[in-house]
Amino acid sequence: MSVGLFDKYATLRGNYESLMAASPRNPFGVVIERPLSATVGIIEGRETLLFGTNNYLGLSQSNAARDAAIHAAKTMGVGTTGSRIANGTFSLHQKLEHALAKTFKRKHAMVFSTGYQANLGTISALVNKDDTLFLDADSHASIYDGARLSGAQVIRFRHNDPADLEKRVARSNKGTGARLIIAEGIYSMTGNIAPLDEFVEIKKRHNIPLLVDEAHSFGVLGQHGRGVAEMQNCEDDIDFVVGTFSKSLGTVGGYCVTNHDEIDLIRLCSRPYMFTASLPPEIIAATLAALEEIQSAPELRENLQRNAARLHNGFKSVGLNTSNFISPVIAVTLDDVPQALSFWNALLDAGVYVNLSLPPATPDNRPLLRCSVMATHSFEEIDRAVEAFGSIAKHLSIA
Amino acid sequence: MTDSVSDISHMILQKLLENPKVPRDINGDSRIVEDLAFDSLAVMNFVMEIEDTLDVSVPLDKLADIRTIDDLAGCLHAIKAEQA
Numbered sequence: 001m002s003v004g005l006f007d008k009y010a011t012l013r014g015n016y017e018s019l020m021a022a023s024p025r026n027p028f029g030v031v032i033e034r035p036l037s038a039t040v041g042i043i044e045g046r047e048t049l050l051f052g053t054n055n056y057l058g059l060s061q062s063n064a065a066r067d068a069a070i071h072a073a074k075t076m077g078v079g080t081t082g083s084r085i086a087n088g089t090f091s092l093h094q095k096l097e098h099a100l101a102k103t104f105k106r107k108h109a110m111v112f113s114t115g116y117q118a119n120l121g122t123i124s125a126l127v128n129k130d131d132t133l134f135l136d137a138d139s140h141a142s143i144y145d146g147a148r149l150s151g152a153q154v155i156r157f158r159h160n161d162p163a164d165l166e167k168r169v170a171r172s173n174k175g176t177g178a179r180l181i182i183a184e185g186i187y188s189m190t191g192n193i194a195p196l197d198e199f200v201e202i203k204k205r206h207n208i209p210l211l212v213d214e215a216h217s218f219g220v221l222g223q224h225g226r227g228v229a230e231m232q233n234c235e236d237d238i239d240f241v242v243g244t245f246s247k248s249l250g251t252v253g254g255y256c257v258t259n260h261d262e263i264d265l266i267r268l269c270s271r272p273y274m275f276t277a278s279l280p281p282e283i284i285a286a287t288l289a290a291l292e293e294i295q296s297a298p299e300l301r302e303n304l305q306r307n308a309a310r311l312h313n314g315f316k317s318v319g320l321n322t323s324n325f326i327s328p329v330i331a332v333t334l335d336d337v338p339q340a341l342s343f344w345n346a347l348l349d350a351g352v353y354v355n356l357s358l359p360p361a362t363p364d365n366r367p368l369l370r371c372s373v374m375a376t377h378s379f380e381e382i383d384r385a386v387e388a389f390g391s392i393a394k395h396l397s398i399a
Numbered sequence: 400m401t402d403s404v405s406d407i408s409h410m411i412l413q414k415l416l417e418n419p420k421v422p423r424d425i426n427g428d429s430r431i432v433e434d435l436a437f438d439s440l441a442v443m444n445f446v447m448e449i450e451d452t453l454d455v456s457v458p459l460d461k462l463a464d465i466r467t468i469d470d471l472a473g474c475l476h477a478i479k480a481e482q483a
Contacts, residue, residue, distance in 0.1 A: 047428065153458035153460065155456045155457075155458060156443060168456050171482060174482070258432070359438075360440040365440070
């Protein structure tokens with residue numbers, strides 16, 4: 001007897017139905033009816049504080065970016081209808097690539113249609129089945145999927161553990177293929193910051209290129225907002241920086257910047273770059289405007305750090321279990337899924353939206369209430385969120 | 400030194416039994432996902448522990464073909480021989 005297409009969904013269906021039975025609302029189906037500002041949106045007809053949008057600088061609501069998008073749509077239309085290697089490269093795409101290269105002080109930049117594709121397209125173009133990738137165990141799905149698309153052998157090293165990386169690199173020293181180490185700046189689930197400066201020492205000792213995904217750290221950390229590598233003063237030794245427009249820049253898309261002159265060859269063998277439509281002009285224009293805003297308004301980063309510290313300290317003061325890193329991603333770790341569901345629903349009832357992250361998408365198999373802070377949150381909004389967290393934790397006998 | 404497939408299988412069983420959530424009646428034929436209720440992340444994390452004990456690295460693609468504890472032992476044995 002043949003197997004049905006959806007027979008393999010039996011376990012998933014069971015888990016999903018149990019989750020739905022235990023939750024008054026679908027945690028994967030929240031609808032923001034409309035944003036009122038970067039920090040407040042209408043959810044279920046009520047004004048709700050947004051603490052789970054990755055919109056770190058609030059630039060999704062930037063007037064400059066909005067105006068640039070309107071102008072681009074009026075003058076260039078709303079889509080490119082083609083791949084970057086065919087009819088999908090407008091002058092704006094090249095302008096954005098030049099601006100990104102200049103921002104990162106690199107020779108080249110390559111723009112992808114999403115951040116996910118930036119990792120897929122870069123990793124799969126750099127390594128193949130004869131090569132070996134060393135990935136931090138807590139890497140984002142786009143890094144794992146890029147690794148899979150490449151066909152390279154994948155060796156995981158323990159999260160943020162330079163000694164563990166070095167041990168695994170040393171074991172591979174007899175191999176013949178090329179090697180590449182991949183780490184992130186800020187880890188999206190926990191907010192943990194990578195010891196990139198220590199990874200750089202290892203890459204130099206073993207002569208292996210290093211790719212860093214600064215998706216959550218660009219615009220956020222470093223004196224000029226270039227991310228963790230800038231903050232740790234090791235940018236010159238990072239071979240490839242990958243990132244996204246859909247966090248601090250407030251739009252959508254992704255990029256890779258590098259000093260390697262082979263970038264035009266990468267464009268010809270990166271399938272996630274070639275076989276998809278390029279970003280529409282209004283998105284590119286808005287991203288260019290947001291990039292300019294990040295550079296001309298360093299106070300956004302200062303406000304963000306101040307707000308991150310306030311939320312982090314607030315959570316600690318009400319006895320919640322969070323990482324010790326102060327970054328704009330602050331995750332509250334809970335014990336089990338029923339507790340996390342109750343907590344998350346109670347927060348939304350109290351007018352605070354955060355992300356509910358469930359195993360196996362979380363480290364250590366424990367659920368997280370993942371919060372992202374914004375430069376544009378007021379102290380009053382942060383304090384209201386802390387108060388809601390504190391009183392719900394008390395009610396659920398967590399803190 | 401642990402070297403034969405059965406030695407490695409025995410070592411894996413001992414390590415697994417250190418976890419109180421793992422059923423007590425497991426053996427080399429036990430299926431890692433079905434019988435031990437490990438999800439993909441748990442499998443990867445467990446293999447990481449074994450890697451350190453044996454001083455080998457198991458590429459992720461090798462895990463796709465592993466069903467039982469003995470499969471894992473065979474895989475580790477082969478990689479250890481290659482890396483020797």
